[in-house]
Amino acid sequence: MDRVNATTPAASSSDDPARAAFAALRTPEGEQLLAELRDHDPADELATATRLRRTHPAELVSAALGQARLRQRAVAKFGAEDAYRMFFTPNGVEQATRTSVAAHRAARFAGLDVRSVADLCCGIGGDAIALARAGIPVLAVDRDPLTAEVARANAEALGLGELIEVRCADVTEIDTAPYDAVFVDPARRGGRGRIFDPEAYSPPLSWATAAALKAPRAALKIAPGIPHEAIGPEAEAEWISDGGDVKEAVLWYGEGFAPGAFRATLLPSGAALSAPAPLPAPPVGPVGRYLYEPDGAVIRAHLVADLVERCGGRLVDETIAYITSDEPYSSPYVAGYEITDELPFSMKRLKALLRERQIGVLTVKKRGSAVEPEELRRRMKLSGPGSATVFLTRVAGAPTMLIGHPLG
Numbered sequence: 001m002d003r004v005n006a007t008t009p010a011a012s013s014s015d016d017p018a019r020a021a022f023a024a025l026r027t028p029e030g031e032q033l034l035a036e037l038r039d040h041d042p043a044d045e046l047a048t049a050t051r052l053r054r055t056h057p058a059e060l061v062s063a064a065l066g067q068a069r070l071r072q073r074a075v076a077k078f079g080a081e082d083a084y085r086m087f088f089t090p091n092g093v094e095q096a097t098r099t100s101v102a103a104h105r106a107a108r109f110a111g112l113d114v115r116s117v118a119d120l121c122c123g124i125g126g127d128a129i130a131l132a133r134a135g136i137p138v139l140a141v142d143r144d145p146l147t148a149e150v151a152r153a154n155a156e157a158l159g160l161g162e163l164i165e166v167r168c169a170d171v172t173e174i175d176t177a178p179y180d181a182v183f184v185d186p187a188r189r190g191g192r193g194r195i196f197d198p199e200a201y202s203p204p205l206s207w208a209t210a211a212a213l214k215a216p217r218a219a220l221k222i223a224p225g226i227p228h229e230a231i232g233p234e235a236e237a238e239w240i241s242d243g244g245d246v247k248e249a250v251l252w253y254g255e256g257f258a259p260g261a262f263r264a265t266l267l268p269s270g271a272a273l274s275a276p277a278p279l280p281a282p283p284v285g286p287v288g289r290y291l292y293e294p295d296g297a298v299i300r301a302h303l304v305a306d307l308v309e310r311c312g313g314r315l316v317d318e319t320i321a322y323i324t325s326d327e328p329y330s331s332p333y334v335a336g337y338e339i340t341d342e343l344p345f346s347m348k349r350l351k352a353l354l355r356e357r358q359i360g361v362l363t364v365k366k367r368g369s370a371v372e373p374e375e376l377r378r379r380m381k382l383s384g385p386g387s388a389t390v391f392l393t394r395v396a397g398a399p400t401m402l403i404g405h406p407l408g
């Protein structure tokens with residue numbers, strides 16, 4: 001791999017208050033403050049700040065408190081062990097890939113014997129860290145000087161400094177030819193929040209796609225809501241959920257991937273479903289004894305028809321991703337329910353039925369209904385020892401309530 005010394009831009013950290021504050025955090029005094037703040041209660045922040053300011057400079061105390069807050073937020077993505085050793089910026093923690101997803105992606109590259117990756121738009125290093133942990137040397141590039149410094153600090157803090165070379169530069173100026181693969185995670189947030197137009201990403205999706213097509217292998221992280229028409233035929237598209245929530249989508253390019261295929265991967269199990277091409281529309285029919293809610297990654301990858309076939313079922317409505325069948329079916333890709341009642345939508349009827357059955361705990365699921373679950377629960381005035389699940393949906397176009405309970 002082409003090893004170039006880590007570069008910092010011409011301006012030094014002393015010209016930039018945010019970088020100066022970050023540098024102060026990495027001194028022994030800063031490290032000690034951060035260690036002290038590890039388990040602090042955010043509710044006591046004012047009292048903690050007042051106490052610490054008696055013995056430490058005020059700017060250092062506020063930088064440490066800010067970093068402690070970011071670390072607490074980062075635990076959900078990185079786990080406590082890593083999060084309390086790492087550093088973050090507010091944007092960095094927001095945009096970083098969670099460990100589970102980054103590790104899955106890194107494992108796919110490692111499985112194809114990829115030996116070096118240019119991580120273009122590395123942020124605070126979420127993906128670079130996972131790639132390095134999979135044994136792959138990484139060039140990690142970000143044009144924001146503070147973010148690049150934070151990525152470098154993270155590589156060092158996690159003992160990965162030998163495998164991650166951080167460069168502060170514009171990715172459009174990087175020669176990726178020496179690398180086995182490129183990974184691009186464009187910034188999808190700007191000053192005004194989330195950016196929906198892929199050409200407004202930084203760098204634009206068209207640039208990222210061109211960079212991906214030039215490399216022997218590549219991965220592009222994209223928003224899970226990307227329209228399928230925007231995905232070129234050269235890419236394998238993968239939607240990834242973790243714990244049932246869709247986290248992101250990734251486009252894979254190059255040898256070892258399946259151009260044109262759509263794939264859904266469920267973490268933490270890693271169960272993966274895929275189809276080489278768009279599937280024909282599944283059958284639609286009456287609600288049977290069982291109802292299945294596919295994982296969001298399966299829905300996004302348009303693979304519901306595959307599950308319909310596997311369970312010998314049908315959809316309850318051609319526009320709704322609820323599958324129904326007459327036989328029980330078990331699969332990691334669906335949550336199954338036994339349906340006891342099917343009624344036209346009516347708050348009044350639902351309330352009467354729940355009262356009669358003494359339902360005190362109601363889980364509300366909906367697809368194709370504008371009703372707010374919280375509002376519905378409030379209006380039901382639930383009481384009693386029983387529990388139930390209600391699906392607010394459309395059946396053959398008609399607003400319908402399906403009542404039941406989870407299988408197993």
Ligand SMILES: C[S@@+](CC[C@H](N)C(=O)[O-])C[C@H]1O[C@@H](n2cnc3c(N)ncnc32)[C@H](O)[C@@H]1O
Pocket residue numbers: 092095096097098120121122123124125126127128141142143144147169170171172185186187188202203
């Ligand atoms: C979505 S974040 C990357 C998150 C990263 N994958 C992680 O897991 O931590 C995108 C990053 O791209 C950087 N960026 C945007 N445009 C860039 C460009 N033209 N050159 C280099 N970096 C850029 C931003 O500064 C931001 O840190």
